[in-house]
Amino acid sequence: MDQMDCGVEFRNISKRYGSDPSAPLAVKGVSFEIRKGTLTTILGPSGCGKTTVLRMIAGLETPTGGQIIMGGKEVTTLGPADRNVSMMFQSYALFPHMNVLENVSYGLKMSGVAKEEARRRASEALANVGLVGYDQRLPSELSGGQQQRVALARALVLEPAVLLFDEPLSNLDARLRREMREEIRALQQRLGLTVAYVTHDQSEALAVSDLIIVMNDGLIAQSGTPQQMYEYPDSEFVAGFMGEAMLFPAQADADGAVHLGPLLIAPKQRVAAGAVKVAVRPEAWQINRDGSGLAGTLVKFAYLGSFFEYSFETVLGRLFVVSPDLTDVLEIGAQVGLTLADHGVSVVRMA
Amino acid sequence: MxxxxxxxxxxxxxxxxxxxxxxxxxxxxxxxxxxxxxxxxxxxxxxxxxxxxxxxxxxxxxxxxxxxxxxxxxxxxxxxxxxxxxxxxxxxxxxxxxxxxxxxxxxxxxxxxxxxxxxxxxxxxxxxxxxxxxxxxxxxxxxxxxxxxxxGYFKGDQFIASAVVSCSALLVLFIVFPVSKALYGAFLTEDGIWSVTAIYERIGNERVWGLSCLAGGVRCGVAWNTLFLALASAAGTTVLGTMMALLAERSAGPRVQAPLRVVALLPIITPPFVVGLGLILLFGRAGIVNQLLEYAFAIEPTRWFYGVLGVWIAQLFAFTPIAFMIMRGVVQGVAPSLEEAAQTLRADRRQTFLTITLPLLKPGLANAFLVGFIESIADFGNPVVVGGQFSVLSTDIFFAIVGAQYDQGRAASLAWILTVFALLVFAIQRGLLGKQSYTTVSGKGDAGIAMALPDSVRRLLNAVVYPWLAFTVIVYLFAFAGGFVQTWGRDYTLTLTHFKTAFGLEWGQFGLIWAGTAWNSLFTTLKLAGISAPMTAGVGLLIAYLLARTEFKGRGLFEFVALLAFAIPGTVLGVSYILAFNVPPVELTGTGLIIVLCFMFRNLPVGVRAGTAAFKQLDKSLDEASLMLRASAAQTLFHVVLPLLKPALVAALVYSFARAMTTVSAVIFLVTAENELATTYIIGRVGNGDYGVALAYCTVLIILMSLVIALIQLLVGERRLGRRKSGALVAPLPAL
Known part of the structure; x- marks a missing residue:
């Protein structure tokens, strides 16, 4: 990747809170790049350091070690005002004493843009996020979704080189969440924005991202496209975090084939001979009435509208299987065979 | 960019x-x-x-x-x-x-x-x-x-960096430097030679540490006097203040709220010794009580009230409202849902009160005790007015500097004892409680309803608090009345002579003549307090902002020094200023500037506390959002933080102004004939036995200060927040 193509680059960044050198590191030396014009999601459980990473991009925290490069320039020690970034806060952080228009034009005014010009651009940004006719309202007089749009317009109006989102959808209800998610993605693609997006919700990450970085315990566990992350997790942690997966101990032979009970898997990557683990998504199991494959007995099932959830007793232990087949319904005690599909199966490192 | x-x-x-x-x-x-x-x-x-x-x-x-x-x-x-x-x-x-x-x-x-x-x-x-x-x-x-x-320090922010460094420099120059220089003086002999034993020779004697009063002797040493008085006053004010707070928040109806608020405001706007004067009119030799006793039972009037009893009662009156304000905030902060939870767990109201409510008040009690203790040992006005032969450290320091002895070394040595007492209590309070605080002022509303007090507790409160309030009102009424009669105890003719003496106006050849003897000191006080109040509020809020919103190396030390001014008794600060700033490079003795600086650094903790409390209730992401929108830290402070902090700003302005107007202990060393202050003028009148003029002046001061406070509130105005008026952003009254 050449310099001009790179929006944000972290080089071996670490961060420790407080001045006590024995305090644990919140971020333990991470390196990654966010390409210009893409949306990169930083995903992870709470306490994994993802928000710290975002705040270091923003300039709200100074790294303990390492370098941050933005647009080819080192910005490690610069404050937020000296970087070309904007951020949308989880709490929105709208100024309660300013109306919508004042909130949105605040950043322009602080950058010394003339009043009229600032008003014009603020109105434009508000129109961009679909919020027209609320200019004179105070934030306390808006609904949650409207506040969200004001916060978005306020961040957009500065035309930042990098736009940051800190769990932007966590305060919305499920329906509005989907709508805003799609809108953020559409806006990002239309305007060609470089976005860093922090969330703990893997389905949100899968839906909006060009690239996902999964963090765990201050380190990057894995990064890749949504498909790569879901289909080919390379660790137990990522497999478990990116949707549901069951892990089975298995044996790899010298040819690279992996034996899982009676089943044979051809892994996508080369595997050294010996003990391995196989992560299987619940939808990767195929149910065969004729009994071919791994023998299983149905012990539990649940109907969830668009699919069935089955539990089978097998030699590998109890299996959790999701079946989209709503026509052929199994009964408790049914004897079937289970085989694996091409997708949703991956061989991961031993933990 | x-x-x-x-x-x-x-x-x-x-x-x-x-x-x-x-x-x-x-x-x-x-x-x-x-x-x-x-x-x-x-x-x-x-x-x-x-x-x-x-x-x-x-x-x-x-x-x-x-x-x-x-x-x-x-x-x-x-x-x-x-x-x-x-x-x-x-x-x-x-x-x-x-x-x-x-x-x-x-x-x-x-x-x-x-x-x-x-x-x-x-x-x-x-x-x-x-x-x-x-x-x-x-x-x-x-x-x-x-x-x-x-x-890369201070997150690369030039404004934060310069604010922290400049504030630290100010604190070092005007608190650390003078206090340590003055305390160092205790180790210098008369000839200016350094000697560890110098301090011992000055204060290691019977006059300071004697305990003969316990064995029936005449008097104890001043150190013990001060310590016992402070412990008694702190305990008394804490108990009374807590009782008043519980009554006000949990039991009293709306009719009592207004008088309670007035009582809470009184000590802020009255000079501390007004109560002492009022008590003298009641219990002094020529006071009402003694005269009635003489009339009814032919008991010879004596000066029985002067001494430790009088000072203690005067201090109870003067400082209980401060404890009340602190405890009121703490009582409000007890989350009702905790009490409700206890009651659903089968605790009755009395058990809930004893096992939940009171333990939750503990940090507040310690804070109120500390404040009462420090106010008491720093108090100069009441001991000098009603102390009689009973002397405490602050008066002794004063007479060591001002009296015939003029012994700087002795003053410095006594200041050591005072400072050590204050710092010890400060350290004990911090060590015992640390940063623990149970008050739960969160943005989330607590839907619960505060529990009514158990009947036994309520009866006790009623029996103590209402008589106390009535007594307070009587004392103040007497203090006011004293200004309107000819000579208290002898001639009760109503007169305005005292007001005329102090505030007379005449038309002369060249127009208006400020003929009264008090005008000069009143104008000086107003001017100096007026200059110092905005400076105190500004620097105080700036320090609060730095403490609440920024992280930097040495922040703990910075906070400690900023709050140190609070623990250092006013007398010590005053002595330090006069000892440290009388030679180059900083030569300020005799100027108005030294008084302004003394006001400012004496009252700085008030601003810091008001600001810190307000910042705690302001969501940090608002600041960060502003920073992200390319505003500098300074722009953020002016456009986002200050408009939302108006109540705290008012509080800081009012307190620093009022305290500057009423303070005695710190500035009594610094005044000159040219720069005489209202309080020192009044103390002088009292010294001459001229109670009428002194009380008339107090009345004028109280009325004037009420007007100024109303004016400040009007000028700074309301905050614009939309409908969330009853929300969490109410400025709490700071301790002190």
Whole structure:
């Protein structure tokens, strides 16, 4: 990747809170790049350091070690005002004493843009996020979704080189969440924005991202496209975090084939001979009435509208299987065979 | 990115240079610096820095200019670490050079004997620093701070860096330096020789530490007097204040709320000794009670009230409202849902009160006790008014400095005891409770309803608090009444003579004549308090902002020093100022400025506390959002933080103004005939037995202060927040 193509680059960044050198590191030396014009999601459980990473991009925290490069320039020690970034806060952080228009034009005014010009651009940004006719309202007089749009317009109006989102959808209800998610993605693609997006919700990450970085315990566990992350997790942690997966101990032979009970898997990557683990998504199991494959007995099932959830007793232990087949319904005690599909199966490192 | 990153640096370099060119370098005696501006290119005393250095032979002053020059090189270096070397080097060379020369060369040449021995006598002397020197030092300090910011400290923010460094410098110059210099004086013998035993010789005696009163003797040492009185007063005010707070919040109806609020406000707007005066009119030798006793039972009036009992009662009256305000906030902070939870767990109201409510009040109780203790040991007015033969440390220090003895060493040694007491209690309070606080003021509303008090507790509160309130009102009424009668105890004719003596106006040949004897001190007090209040509020809120919203190395130490002024008794601060600022490089004794500074640093903790409490309730992401929108830290402070902090701003302004108007202990050393203050004037009248005028003056002060407070509230105005009025952003009354 050449310099001009790179929006944000972290080089071996670490961060420790407080001045006590024995305090644990919140971020333990991470390196990654966010390409210009893409949306990169930083995903992870709470306490994994993802928000710290975002705040270091923003300039709200100074790294303990390492370098941050933005647009080819080192910005490690610069404050937020000296970087070309904007951020949308989880709490929105709208100024309660300013109306919508004042909130949105605040950043322009602080950058010394003339009043009229600032008003014009603020109105434009508000129109961009679909919020027209609320200019004179105070934030306390808006609904949650409207506040969200004001916060978005306020961040957009500065035309930042990098736009940051800190769990932007966590305060919305499920329906509005989907709508805003799609809108953020559409806006990002239309305007060609470089976005860093922090969330703990893997389905949100899968839906909006060009690239996902999964963090765990201050380190990057894995990064890749949504498909790569879901289909080919390379660790137990990522497999478990990116949707549901069951892990089975298995044996790899010298040819690279992996034996899982009676089943044979051809892994996508080369595997050294010996003990391995196989992560299987619940939808990767195929149910065969004729009994071919791994023998299983149905012990539990649940109907969830668009699919069935089955539990089978097998030699590998109890299996959790999701079946989209709503026509052929199994009964408790049914004897079937289970085989694996091409997708949703991956061989991961031993933990 | 269109801002010039070096704009602030250019500005401060220019300020430093101008300080060398257009204003006098040294302090000007007898007149204001701006009146000698035309003479800055000539004159021995009035010249600017350049002339002083080149023409008047004080070449060492050039080191500041050299520092500015080195820092200016930084302009030609790209912003970042490389620039920081130049800024730091320039700033520090200039700063340390000027400071070293300032301390080394005084009004009589070299300040230290060994410099005389080393380099021989110096022919040229230096006066105290003036506006030019101060501005240059400030510019160099700020430039050094910019250097630190460019190294990545303070998150690279120049404003934060310069604010932290400048505030620290102020705290060191006006609290740490004078107090340590004064306390150091305790170890110097009469001849100025350092000796560890000097302090022991001064205070290691019966007069200070004697305990004979326990064995039936006449009196105990002043140290014990002070300690016992402070413990008794602190305990008494804490208990009474807590009872009042519980009654006000949990039991009293709306009809009692107004009088309670007035009672809470009284000590803020009255000089501390008003209560003492009121009590004298009641219980003194010529007081109502004694006269009735004489009339009814022919009991000879005596001075039985003067002494430890009188001082203790006066202090209870004077400081209980402070404890009430602290405890009221704490009682409000107890989350009702906790009490409801206890009640659903089968605790009855009495058990809930004893096992939940009271334990939750514990941190507040400790805080109220600490405040009461420190107020008591620092109190000067009440002991001097009703103490009689009973002496405490603060009065002893005063008489050591002002009285016939004029013994600085003794004053410093006694100040040691006072400071150690205060710091001990401060340390015990911090150590016991640490940062633990159970009050739960969160943004989330607590839907619960506060539990009604158990009946037994309520009966007790009613039996104690209402009589106490009535008593308070009576004492104040007597204090007011005293100003309107001829001579208390002898001649009860109503008269306005006292007001005329103090505040008489006459029409003379050239118009209005301020004939009253009190006008001078009133105007001085108003002027000095008026100057110091905005400065106190501003610096206090700035420090609160730095403490609440920024992370930097040494933050703990910074906070400690900022709150130290609170633990240091006013008497000690006053003595320190007079001992430390009477020689160059900082020569302020006798000026109004020293009083303003004393007001400011004495009351600084009030501003800091009001601000800290308010910041805790302001969501931090608002600041960060503003920073992300390219606003600098300074812009954020002015456009986002301050508009949302108006209540805290009002509180800080009101408190610092009122406290400046009513303080006695700290400034009593600093006043001169020229700069007499209202409180010291009143103390003087009381000393002469002239109660009428003193009480008339108190009445005027109280009315005046109520008006000023109303005016400040009107000027600063309401905050614009939309419908969330009853929300969490109510400025709490700060402790003190």
């Amino acid at each position: 269109n801002k010039n990153p070096n704009k602030a640096l250019v500005w401060w370099l220019a300020a430093g240079l101008l300080a060398y060119l257009v204003v006098p370098w040294y302090a000007i005696q007898d007149t204001a610096w701006y009146s000698v501006l035309p003479q800055v290119w000539s004159g021995l005393e009035t010249a600017n820095g350049i002339v002083q250095a080149l023409a008047n032979g004080r070449a060492w002053l050039l080191v500041g200019l050299l520092g500015l020059g080195i820092a200016a090189v930084g302009l030609r270096v790209p912003v970042g670490r490389a620039q920081s070397h130049w800024l730091l080097a320039g700033g520090l060379i200039g700063l340390l050079g000027l400071l070293a020369s300032g301390f080394a060369i005084g009004a009589r040449g070299w300040s230290f004997e060994y410099l005389n021995a080393q380099f021989g006598e110096l022919a040229i002397n230096q006066f105290g620093i003036g506006i030019g020197a101060f501005a240059t030092l400030l510019a160099l300090t700020v430039i050094s701070a910019f250097g630190l910011a460019r190294r």
